[in-house]
Amino acid sequence: MAAGEEVLVVGAGVVGASVAYHLTRLGHERVTVLDSRGPEALPGSTGLAPGFVGQLSATPELAVLAKDGVATYRALSAAAADEPAFWQVGCLEVATTEERLAQAHQDVAHGRGLGIEARVLDAAEAVALAPALVDAERALGALHIPSDGAADPAALTRLLVAAAESAGARFRWRTPVQALEADRGRLVGVRTGTTGELLRADRVVLATGIWGPVLAAGVGVRLPMVDVQHPYVFTAERPELDDTPIDAPIVRYPDHAVYTRRHGRRYGLGSYAHRPLPWEPSATRDSAEVPFQEADFGSALAEARRLVPAFRQASPGRRLNGVFALTPDELPLVGPVAEVPGLWVAEASWVTHAAGVGRQVAAMLLETGRPAVDPARLAPGRFDHWSDRKVHEAALGHYRGIYDAH
Ligand SMILES: Cc1cc2nc3c(=O)[nH]c(=O)nc-3n(C[C@H](O)[C@H](O)[C@H](O)COP(=O)(O)OP(=O)(O)OC[C@H]3O[C@@H](n4cnc5c(N)ncnc54)[C@H](O)[C@@H]3O)c2cc1C
Numbered sequence: 249m250a251a252g253e254e255v256l257v258v259g260a261g262v263v264g265a266s267v268a269y270h271l272t273r274l275g276h277e278r279v280t281v282l283d284s285r286g287p288e289a290l291p292g293s294t295g296l297a298p299g300f301v302g303q304l305s306a307t308p309e310l311a312v313l314a315k316d317g318v319a320t321y322r323a324l325s326a327a328a329a330d331e332p333a334f335w336q337v338g339c340l341e342v343a344t345t346e347e348r349l350a351q352a353h354q355d356v357a358h359g360r361g362l363g364i365e366a367r368v369l370d371a372a373e374a375v376a377l378a379p380a381l382v383d384a385e386r387a388l389g390a391l392h393i394p395s396d397g398a399a400d401p402a403a404l405t406r407l408l409v410a411a412a413e414s415a416g417a418r419f420r421w422r423t424p425v426q427a428l429e430a431d432r433g434r435l436v437g438v439r440t441g442t443t444g445e446l447l448r449a450d451r452v453v454l455a456t457g458i459w460g461p462v463l464a465a466g467v468g469v470r471l472p473m474v475d476v477q478h479p480y481v482f483t484a485e486r487p488e489l490d491d492t493p494i495d496a497p498i499v500r501y502p503d504h505a506v507y508t509r510r511h512g513r514r515y516g517l518g519s520y521a522h523r524p525l526p527w528e529p530s531a532t533r534d535s536a537e538v539p540f541q542e543a544d545f546g547s548a549l550a551e552a553r554r555l556v557p558a559f560r561q562a563s564p565g566r567r568l569n570g571v572f573a574l575t576p577d578e579l580p581l582v583g584p585v586a587e588v589p590g591l592w593v594a595e596a597s598w599v600t601h602a603a604g605v606g607r608q609v610a611a612m613l614l615e616t617g618r619p620a621v622d623p624a625r626l627a628p629g630r631f632d633h634w635s636d637r638k639v640h641e642a643a644l645g646h647y648r649g650i651y652d653a654h
Contacts, residue, residue, distance in 0.1 A: 253450035261294040264455030265408035266606025277416035284424035291535040296570035299399035313604030320603035333403035338497040339396035352391035378496040380558040435590030460595040472631035474643040477525040479545040483562035485513040515558040521548040524647035576642035582626035
């Protein structure tokens with residue numbers, strides 16, 4: 249697209265912010281980002297995520313996007329001494345079964361093929377790296393990926409917004425988009441909810457996370473993604489901890505679908521060991537946090553608390569149920585929508601992959617060289633021949649298996 253053409257990005261979570269960041273870095277200044285939120289609050293999925301950034305993936309495209317995430321977040325965080333947003337603390341994937349330990353050895357070779365260094369530690373080495381998080385009784389060993397890290401997704405988004413803004417992007421806060429506006433099949437802009445004003449643009453990039461399907465449906469587009477609920481719980485503040493954000497690797501237990509990390513004075517953990525719970529997005533709900541489902545999450549979280557040493561004696565703290573989006577093949581939806589010229593999407597991406605997704609969108613929009621991932625692999629229309637039911641079942645089927653994909 250030409251330098252003078254206007255790009256409107258709808259959504260300023262980590263994905264929309266990353267799209268604006270990369271567009272402006274490539275020299276495109278006519279970028280406006282609209283969000284119903286204010287500049288500080290992050291009511292979408294980004295504001296709820298504990299920020300694990302893991303690169304080893306069964307899907308090579310996800311590994312490419314995640315490696316971009318690590319490199320970009322490290323650089324951004326290093327340049328912002330007053331607001332660190334990423335810590336390269338590594339990740340331990342603890343094996344509690346012989347099968348997982350054997351898998352860990354295979355993962356070392358797989359990682360090498362993807363350019364990600366990893367090695368298998370014995371149980372004592374793993375405990376020494378994260379004594380509060382590794383179960384010394386059950387660990388048989390662990391896969392250690394030193395270059396993985398932990399982000400503060402809200403701080404990261406603020407850094408991306410600030411960098412995009414200083415390079416010329418405009419952010420219009422408290423500006424809900426009511427509808428995408430098409431004329432004779434081509435997208436011409438968006439209509440905002442506050443005033444009903446039509447904001448014209450040459451391209452509109454939808455980056456509204458779990459709300460993506462709502463706006464897309466208004467112009468007859470089905471986005472092949474399913475929103476799911478996910479529990480994350482904290483301990484109360486621990487007397488032995490100070491304000492250091494994180495000082496040990498993120499620890500995952502793939503055999504139990506549990507992951508855990510330090511958050512300053514508290515520890516947090518999440519579990520996927522429950523039946524997947526879809527969530528129907530609605531335009532009227534403005535937060536990705538939904539009521540906690542004790543009946544569905546209770547036993548999975550009780551098992552996770554028994555597994556992670558830091559949780560065994562600790563008083564419980566905040567608990568949340570956050571919604572994020574899944575696709576049938578675990579890859580995000582990135583690129584132009586074939587049936588509505590002018591409409592682009594950057595949807596169903598994790599924090600981990602948001603830097604790579606923003607870079608991919610910017611490179612494709614501005615036609616600057618070859619994008620890092622084959623656009624066909626991320627094309628929003630790649631499931632057009634699938635029924636709604638098949639999309640739904642395949643996407644939900646990956647919920648517990650997120651361990652092997654991300
Ligand atoms: C509990 C939980 C744990 C997670 N853990 C991890 C993790 O460890 N690692 C990881 O990488 N990912 C994790 N994720 C996933 C990750 O948080 C999301 O995939 C990611 O944040 C999505 O970013 P986004 O920018 O697409 O969406 P969002 O952050 O939801 O942003 C969308 C934005 O669009 C705006 N918006 C929506 N509709 C409109 C409209 N009509 N008009 C204007 N603005 C609108 C919203 O206000 C919002 O600011 C987790 C998610 C949850 C909920």
